[in-house]
Amino acid sequence: MEKITTKGYGASGSLIGGKTLEPMEFERDQPKADELLIAVLYCGVCHSDLHQVNNDWKNTIYPCVPGHEIIGKVISTGPSVIRFKAGDIVGVGCMIDSCRTCAPCTEGEEQFCEGPHGQTMTYNGYWKPDPGYNTFGGYSSNIVAQEKFVMRIPENLDIKAAAPILCAGITTYSPLKRFGVKAGHKVGIIGIGGLGHMGIKIAKAMGASVTAITTSEEKRSAALELGADQVIVSTNQQEMESACAKYDFLLATIPYAFELNDYTPLLRRRGALVTVGLLGPYKSPTNNMEVAKLSTTVGGSLIGGTTETQEVLDFCAQHQILPDTEMIDIKDINSAFDKLKDEEVRFRYVIDMSTLGKQ
Template sequence: MEKILSKGYGASGSLIGGKTLELMQFERNEPKPDEVLIEVLYCGVCHSDLHQVNNDWKNTIYPCVPGHEIIGKISSTGAAVSNFKVGDIVGVGCMIDSCKTCAACNDGEEQFCEGPHGQTMTYNGYWKPDPEFNTFGGYSNNIVAQEKFVMRIPESLDIKSAAPILCAGVTTYSPLKHFGVKPGHQVGVIGIGGLGHMAIKIAKAMGASVTAITTKEEKRNAALELGADQVIISENKDEMETAAAAFDFLLATIPYPFDVNDYIPLLRRRGAIVTVGLLGPYKAPTNNMEVAKLSTTVGGSLIGGTVETQEVLDFCAAHGISPDVQLIDIAEINDAFEKVKDEEVRFRYVIDMSTLKGE
């Protein structure tokens, strides 16, 4: 198969200990008949990029070129592609392919692909890692994706800020939709960062009354500006006790281990708390006595499939929702990683990938 020589910023090993992302060259396969080649225009910086680059999940394949919130322009199409043409502005999220034949894939929930290797991630290869197979993400000049995993970008969305919808947007939209959030519901969003700020906007657009729950007093005004109806500082015992049994649904977007038992008492009878920011164990085991008292649910949610990804793009366009982003040059990516780690970004960095051309 013919190869495409690509360039981007990636890691040859964990950044812990002083390494940085650096400019590198790598090869991609030419598009198959059902694939497209995309020139990357903008790429969001997700906290998952830091986790993967640093091998926090113990599955990273190096070299690792991150980036799974991609807005780009189609450069070429395979002979069997029918839904897109050269020049179309499109998006790619966390996946670029799957088996496409299992029950999950047929339902448009490719994030649960039951094929032999699971879904093909936008970077780091298959969901079930194979050291012999790697994929490279959007911190690069181009990317190849299977047609089904390419999203149409509504014209009303600003392509400079829309990229985070492809991960942060669908990751929060999917559980809000699945658990039936609707007008009249009381929703709490725990953690007001890249995911949390999108969750506030989406839940408000669904008609819910939304409370932002954060450890940081300095985020109170920012959360209100995003549309939250009220704010709880989780380290304030009185505020937490006042909110006992107040919520139908809690969405936890915290990207590091935390104690879910701190939040279970906030749920109403048969309410649910769903974690989307943490891929790993809670800091402490779930107290099932507290869960049973009001028949509440503690669950998790994994990104979203192609159907929901297109849905959330259209939903955001229809409701005038845009991520709050800071546009950066690719040369600023290592500083951006440090600021994401230290929670100093408001609320999502997006890389202008045109700045890679001069590298």
């Protein structure tokens, strides 16, 4: 069967080694019976894209075409597809398929797929890499995804801004929901960037009293504008000490190694701290004395499955939550990566993929 020639932006090697994202063409397979071919309209720029392109996790397959926060329009569907039709506006997040038969998959938690290769990521191939298999993401003209991994976009969500819900939204929503955040809870969101700003909005909509915790005094006013009830600057020792044993739940969204033990003292008895931004070790081992004395929990969370991803889209539509975004042309992606690395974006870049046709 004839392949689909696709235009995109990708990297042939790590940007740290002097490479840049640049225009490239590659081929996609035609949709199978249960798959959709989707024209990419908008794609969010996630810190994970930067990590993956730079091979920070030592598993990158080149060429690497990033992008996993995708809003698009259905071009065509395979004959077995029943939920969508050509012309529908849809979303695709971090995964495009999985084994679909293991327990996590049948329970809508495909991010924990136990199949031979794990989940199929939107780019960079399988979760458990197969050197002979790669996938290419949303910095491209189109994408192919299995029906279950294609999300319905509520009509009242602005599609120009909604793309980051497919990663930043689900990544913060899933642990907040799983740990039962609700009215009366005190929640701290650590790190106020692409993930953190969504964490503030979602936790507030769940009814919690929300504190933004940031290293930057400059972000104090921005965090309050996002809806935080108060702000703590973590480099201010007095502010941190006054917050000890005050929080039911802490969500750490910092995307690089940080000192976990600076934050665990803020937890109340049987409180929990969950990390979502960091895929790697903390700067220091967990101080178990600090954790044990109030029986607190330290854990992590990995994106979310198809069930929760549709849930968070509907939740955001219900509560009129949208990411704070800045639209860019695809030609500006390298500059956007530099600003993302230097924490100069407020709070998520979204690529207008119609600009790809102008390259």
